[in-house]
Amino acid sequence: MAMDNTRPFLDWATKSGVWMDPDFEVSSSQYGGLGIFAMKDREEDAVILRIPHKCTFDMDNLLALSKNIGSEASELTGPVFRAVLSCGDLDTETSILRNYLWGFTIVQSICVKLGKQLQTLEEIKPYLQILQTTPVLNVDDSHDAQDQLVQALVLEKRRVRKTYEEICERISGFEFPFELAFQLHQAVKSRVLEIPHAIDDGEDFETNVTLVPVLDFANHQKNNNAVFDVDRSSGDVLLRLVQPVRALQEVCISYSPQQEKNIFLRTYGFMPAGEGSYEWRIPSFDQIWKSATNGTTHTNYTALAKWLQVKPQLLIHFDAADSAFLDPQEFQLPILLLPGLEYYADWSKELDDMKEDVPDGMDIADFVSQLTFQEDKADIVIAGETAYGATCNGAYVNLPNILEQAGVNSEEDYNILVQQSLKLVKDAVIETIATDDKYMKESDNAALISYFCQKKKMLTQIADKCD
Numbered sequence: 001m002a003m004d005n006t007r008p009f010l011d012w013a014t015k016s017g018v019w020m021d022p023d024f025e026v027s028s029s030q031y032g033g034l035g036i037f038a039m040k041d042r043e044e045d046a047v048i049l050r051i052p053h054k055c056t057f058d059m060d061n062l063l064a065l066s067k068n069i070g071s072e073a074s075e076l077t078g079p080v081f082r083a084v085l086s087c088g089d090l091d092t093e094t095s096i097l098r099n100y101l102w103g104f105t106i107v108q109s110i111c112v113k114l115g116k117q118l119q120t121l122e123e124i125k126p127y128l129q130i131l132q133t134t135p136v137l138n139v140d141d142s143h144d145a146q147d148q149l150v151q152a153l154v155l156e157k158r159r160v161r162k163t164y165e166e167i168c169e170r171i172s173g174f175e176f177p178f179e180l181a182f183q184l185h186q187a188v189k190s191r192v193l194e195i196p197h198a199i200d201d202g203e204d205f206e207t208n209v210t211l212v213p214v215l216d217f218a219n220h221q222k223n224n225n226a227v228f229d230v231d232r233s234s235g236d237v238l239l240r241l242v243q244p245v246r247a248l249q250e251v252c253i254s255y256s257p258q259q260e261k262n263i264f265l266r267t268y269g270f271m272p273a274g275e276g277s278y279e280w281r282i283p284s285f286d287q288i289w290k291s292a293t294n295g296t297t298h299t300n301y302t303a304l305a306k307w308l309q310v311k312p313q314l315l316i317h318f319d320a321a322d323s324a325f326l327d328p329q330e331f332q333l334p335i336l337l338l339p340g341l342e343y344y345a346d347w348s349k350e351l352d353d354m355k356e357d358v359p360d361g362m363d364i365a366d367f368v369s370q371l372t373f374q375e376d377k378a379d380i381v382i383a384g385e386t387a388y389g390a391t392c393n394g395a396y397v398n399l400p401n402i403l404e405q406a407g408v409n410s411e412e413d414y415n416i417l418v419q420q421s422l423k424l425v426k427d428a429v430i431e432t433i434a435t436d437d438k439y440m441k442e443s444d445n446a447a448l449i450s451y452f453c454q455k456k457k458m459l460t461q462i463a464d465k466c467d
Contacts, residue, residue: 013214018051024251030250036049036217038249039248042245048240051212056211057212062097062100069120087163102184104121104124113175131187134191136186136269139443139445146436149451160182191216194208197230220252220264222272224252224253224254227239227254228240258276260277278324280313281311282312282313285302285305288427292424304390324459325462334418338417340393342390386398429466
């Protein structure tokens with residue numbers, strides 16, 4: 001987002017009542033996009049930004065805004081807002097905010113086509129332009145991807161497309177391409193904040209999902225030097241320093257205390273550097289594991305892993321220097337290489353064997369149905385100590401005693417399996433990097449390319465530690 005596009009917005013914000021300390025300004029950030037920077041040294045507790053409640057966009061304010069726009073041209077706006085507020089899955093405040101903004105954008109398009117100008121709509125035009133030019137994570141949803149996070153975004157984009165198409169079936173005569181609709185979807189998702197509001201002037205409060213102009217330029221840092229709050233007397237949203245800042249230092253808030261990088265990427269479109277964790281689901285898991293099992297290629301390792309409660313993934317940790325590493329205590333993949341293991345496909349027929357594990361008050365058919373659902377849809381199957389879908393040397397696996405059952409009784413024997421597993425992980429890393437590089441070359445989305453570069457660095461570090 002260029003500063004040239006931002007200046008009209010900042011002028012609009014100031015005229016609307018937003019106050020920013022003159023010793024701070026919006027400028028380009030090392031974290032991508034724009035950020036808020038100190039121009040002079042300032043001490044802790046300084047309030048550097050004040051946004052009146054009337055300048056924020058929560059559901060109440062957007063409803064009022066839509067009514068004001070409707071009062072200028074109800075015959076034009078009525079069908080639009082009836083359509084956008086009745087289509088799609090509107091079970092979250094964020095999706096409702098998004099649909100309101102879709103409605104404003106559609107009305108704006110119709111006005112341009114008709115040569116008509118609505119004063120209320122003109123008043124929010126600068127913020128709509130900011131949302132339409134915010135750098136966001138985007139993918140081509142016309143084909144699937146190997147990367148689990150990209151695939152999740154592909155599925156999300158397809159759901160958004162379905163809602164968009166429902167709206168287009170109800171109203172016509174406007175220019176609102178789907179890519180712009182998805183741009184707004186991603187921008188709203190990445191910029192909303194949960195703003196506290198007092199209930200009936202008491203000590204209790206509730207949070208409203210809200211877009212807060214200018215404050216939403218504040219970037220994330222785990223060790224944040226500022227927080228946002230609400231002035232209880234006025235309802236203004238405040239940005240306040242919690243640490244001293246020096247001249248040219250960026251002011252950052254914390255989007256979340258937990259640095260789960262997968263969640264950050266899905267929600268905010270980036271992965272924060274530094275301490276945190278990343279879940280990497282190993283692609284082509286069955287094929288890779290079968291390559292190391294002495295010809296037992298008929299075994300369904302994905303299903304077997306679920307019964308052994310071993311997720312086919314790595315939980316990768318990061319230190320403060322953003323260096324990736326594995327926790328040996330969490331590394332369970334060697335269990336899948338124990339000798340004598342097989343997936344038992346006919347487990348659901350062994351009703352007599354399962355009777356003792358059926359919970360009180362539950363019919364055995366329901367118990368089997370529950371386990372079948374877990375095997376099909378869940379990450380792991382939870383059925384007690386006996387894994388009915390897994391056998392070891394012809395007997396059901398007893399999870400607490402699986403090593404003894406497989407005849408692996410020494411640390412030395414188990415370490416051999418660890419080394420074999422690490423080799424398979426390295427093979428998976430090499431395959432993944434090659435696939436990701438090809439996918440990345442076909443994309444022009446800066447956020448997506450940045451993610452794949454971070455992922456490549458992370459997986460390369462893990463592969464180096466597998467030797």
